[in-house]
Amino acid sequence: MLKELARQLFRVLIYWLLQQRSCRFGRRDGLTASQKAANENLPGPFEPLENITAKFISKGLDIKDVVVLSGAHTIGFAQCFTFKNRLFNFKGSGKPDPRLDSSSLTNLQSMCPNKDASNTNLAPLDSPSPYTFDNSYYTSLVSNSGLLESDQALMGDSTAAALVNSYTYMAYLFNSDFAASMVKMGNVGVLTGKNGQIRKKCGPAATPPPMEVTQQAYTAHTGHGSVGPVIAVLAVITILGVIAGMIGRICSGRRIMGHGQYDFEGWVERKCSSCLDGRVDPPLARPADIPVAEPVKEEEPRDEGRRARTK
């Protein structure tokens, strides 16, 4: 049982290791906000894929990042006004978007009736699992059930569509690519030195003097630059491996330390028998051949006279 426990522990550790992806943190906040700049720089749901891709490229990202990061729409909701044009009057045709799957269309039309009052109603971006980070967003795109026009547009480009298809059956690849693209996006437009500020309330800019920060604000906190955590993890793995090996040998009745004079495993078994196999040893019986000490009697004084008489 202990052997199995050690094996499971080892598996969990390896899984945890594989899940790790070091992420930079400590982006400084900007001091200004501009709606105009946001509209110019951020892609909109009605934009053609070429525009969206161009905006990504201008920030050092690429078409793969567009596909991968759009996968963030595996969670969350969108207000009806962001896709309603697809339901009733697509590009002024007076008809729904022909690319939209018919049962999804009916469903969305009931969530977002053709009235202004429905503009702020919410619909899930990934209807099969809006609260779960998974790859079903991509499955929906393949079956023409993408919610936003910009989502479904990915299927109209051969490079993007090929990636979408691969993520439908390789969830682990999506997870890993998503993490990589997030790190990439996190490196866009980083403010350093005295630019920007670090503030406790992220909404409004702090009035000067800003928080006193003496340390390097943008801390590189990535395993790529530091070997410390890797060494620590390797040490833990080694120790666990050794412990698992020792337990394995104890369980199979072999000695741990060869045939030397030190009976280490015997000592462990004696000391830990109750925790290793739930055994509680009875109190040690006193061996029969150990002589029991008799109370010491005072010797009687010798009768010298009698001895002399018997002679």
Ligand code: HEM
């Ligand atoms: C590729 C271009 C993108 C477009 C055109 C786009 C568009 C949109 C739109 C229109 C909404 C609905 C907003 C609302 O109704 O208020 C939305 C929601 C969302 N987007 Fe994007 N987005 C894009 C990329 C991204 C990226 C790169 C991420 C993150 C990595 C992301 C994460 C989200 C999330 C999590 C939501 C749901 C928000 C919520 O439920 O409150 N999107 N997006």
